[in-house]
Amino acid sequence: MLYNSYEFIFLFLPITLVIFYKLGEKRHHKIALVWLIIASFFFYGRWNPAYLMFLLGSLTVNYSLGRIINNKVETLLAKNLVINDRFYLILGIVFNLGLLAYFKYANFFIESINGLVGSNWTLKNLILPLGISFITFEQVAYLVDTYKGKIKDHDLIHYCLFISFFPQLISGPIVRYKELSPQLKSPKIFRFDYEDFSVGLTIFSIGLFKKVIIADNLTPHVSLIYGAINQDIHLSFVEAWTGILAHTLRLYFDFSGYSDMAIGVARMFGIKLPLNFDSPYKTTNISQFWSHWHMTLTRFFRDYLYLPLSRCLKTWPLGKGQIAQQRATAFNAFIGLGITGLWHGAGWNFLAWGGLHGIYFIVYQQWRDFLKSKGNNLKDSPWWSQLISWFLTFSAWMFALVLTRTETMSQTLSMWHSMLGLNGISLPSSLEKDFNFLGNFGFKFSGLMPNFIYNNLNPSEIFQLLQLIMILLIVVLFTPNTQQWMGQYKPAIDYYAGRIKKQWKANIWKRLQWKPSSIFAFISFSLLAISLFSLNQEQPFIYFQY
Incomplete structure (x- = not known):
């Protein structure tokens, strides 16, 4: 059910x-x-x-x-x-x-x-x-x-x-x-408490909308693109990035939707569950990412694996002082994230996925320690530094995520080759006429442009999917999440101190915070009704397989 x-x-x-x-x-x-x-x-x-x-x-x-x-x-x-x-x-x-x-x-x-x-x-x-x-x-x-x-x-x-x-x-x-x-x-x-029920039903409606309207509608596109990879078809640059972005957003809205629905259903019974998902795609380093993605799993590994292992490692000959601490932290991260990967799936690809995240963490730790040694205040980084950090974190997540959908290492390498443009980058021939008015210069200019070859998929469908992806990225990166929107009603157990209590700086978001009113009731009912009318085919949540 x-x-x-x-x-x-x-x-x-x-x-x-x-x-x-x-x-x-x-x-x-x-x-x-x-x-x-x-x-x-x-x-x-x-x-x-x-x-x-x-x-x-x-x-x-x-x-x-x-x-x-x-x-x-x-x-x-x-x-x-x-x-x-x-x-x-x-x-x-x-x-x-x-x-x-x-x-x-x-x-x-x-x-x-x-x-x-x-x-x-x-x-x-x-x-x-x-x-x-x-x-x-x-x-x-x-x-x-x-x-x-x-x-x-x-x-x-x-x-x-x-x-x-x-x-x-x-x-x-x-x-x-x-x-x-x-x-x-x-x-x-x-x-029976009307506030608990209305808060729970609203959160459930948001989660159902995320699952049915967004995640499930991205599924056919993801299956099509990865189906081509699994048939050993080399994708173009745009096809590869469209596929991984669609996969990334589908996973986000599927798991975010499930987390909302679980918290919402429990709240209808007056029971609060722990916060489990908090805008991980907004984070700027891999450590922060895992404290926002599947938060209760990260908490479990921290309390029952990472910390006990840290205490055991104190007796190991890992060196002295800061060097010993760094080695212990690196070892813990690699083991912990490797097990996290294996927990997500019984296969070498998932173990490699977890191990790759362990390497990410070690690289981040070394870079962080280097910056600290130079006297940099990491909590007061300029906007451009935070932007670069976000881009690297988000890109690293997507590159590793390929391992969770491909069936063999050769298919993984093929996808990475396509994402890096090693299979060729240029404009589709249908767009070359757009540069004709520039004469010889236009001809040379078009030769320098990226070659977005659509080897297998319909170009118009790819562009439509890219437009949808851009809209969803804006929603994910620049709008409040469910917990922030419902924040004043404390929708979940906030075991990370102050996580839900964050207030938005922009006045427009403050005015849009949820409250029990006819307008918000209409919005919640609309989300629920749209989702219910779209339940043509029940698709299981991705995390049900774990």
């Missing part, structure tokens, strides 16, 4: 909301939460009943381990002993990562071994449960936080809803137990 489906919008969501608030009105708070769990189980099992068995088994094992770990921690603290009994924590982590490795990466490893030794091993009937990566990370975080004594309350109902709550079950955001459990204790969420 997709968020962008009539079944979800007109049946599942209204029924779940009505019954939840009816139970809440009668003060049956626990029953209302159990109803949400049942609805979430139905939502998950609707894809495939086998998924539900996986979810129930994972919940049972991890909740039991969490209670055992908590009891041991309390016992050790009561005896004033240092917490050092890690057996059950390690068992839980191995269990969760083992399931993830088996379901998501087993075929990848087997195919890699087959390629090395020439064997023909196969693993048949392996079903990849949806959202397994997100479920696994939430379970690991729960066990680690329990071991550290950060979680005292282990309510079974709260725990089941923390993992299975349907707005964030399939593709996140990755929620912490201590972020959701206190909200479930509040009587406020059981009373």
Whole structure:
């Protein structure tokens, strides 16, 4: 069941909301939460009943381990002993990562071994449960936080809803137990609140519009261009850049739309989820980019991989002083981003994608340290320096993104060749007549111009797509995002201090901030209606495959 489906919008969501608030009105708070769990189980099992068995088994094992770990921690603290009994924590982590490795990466490893030794091993009937990566990370975080004594309350109902709550079950955001459990204790969420509902419905409508009207309409163009690459057809300069820009924007609006819809649906129930997407294409360095793109994933790797690895590296012979710190940071970044790439897809291309981002980070770190050593204040850079930094960051992201759509390294290199103009750059012959009035000079001038050869695709369609891309880039780079537009109503948990609280400098944007009025209600309804009338074909969100 997709968020962008009539079944979800007109049946599942209204029924779940009505019954939840009816139970809440009668003060049956626990029953209302159990109803949400049942609805979430139905939502998950609707894809495939086998998924539900996986979810129930994972919940049972991890909740039991969490209670055992908590009891041991309390016992050790009561005896004033240092917490050092890690057996059950390690068992839980191995269990969760083992399931993830088996379901998501087993075929990848087997195919890699087959390629090395020439064997023909196969693993048949392996079903990849949806959202397994997100479920696994939430379970690991729960066990680690329990071991550290950060979680005292282990309510079974709260725990089941923390993992299975349907707005964030399939593709996140990755929620912490201590972020959701206190909200479930509040009587406020059981009373229907017009502000929560209107804010949630507005955010959901914006997300649905992004997905259905923008991302889904870019999909055929992206498929056409990358389809040509996968058939080993060499694209022209314009075709390549049109393809990668369309791919870049499609991914942006697809994931941004999903994040909005998840936050919006949860807010209809009076529940806030963590902020997960915050205009990453406006950032000016790769470190900043990853703190704005899939923010809860970046937070997970920072807290449960990067920082623990940093503490371990202090005992390694990496040098002394600043050199040791730089080497440790570089190693951490390369490992962390490499794993991030592999998390996004079980394939060498995704591992290369993550590794390339690790190299980006190391280059950025070295450049940043060099500028600091020269006495430059990085927080007070001139506009032209920020513009160059943005261009390099955005271009680096697009070049790496090619790896996530091509099937072989030769296809990746072919796309990069086209993007760099190594397959030839000149004007299409249909435009040469535009320089005839210049005589011989015009002939020479046209010979110097870039040769935008359209080898495979319709030139008029390419130009129309480029016009759409330019409009979307303006929207992405120069207009407020959903969180800023709805900022005064705090649409999400702002765990990055002050992220949502940013105010726009331009007065025009301040006047356009959302508020409960007839004008904004009409805008929200229009976005929703346009999206609903355009739901001809349900297309899954890109991040559902992760």
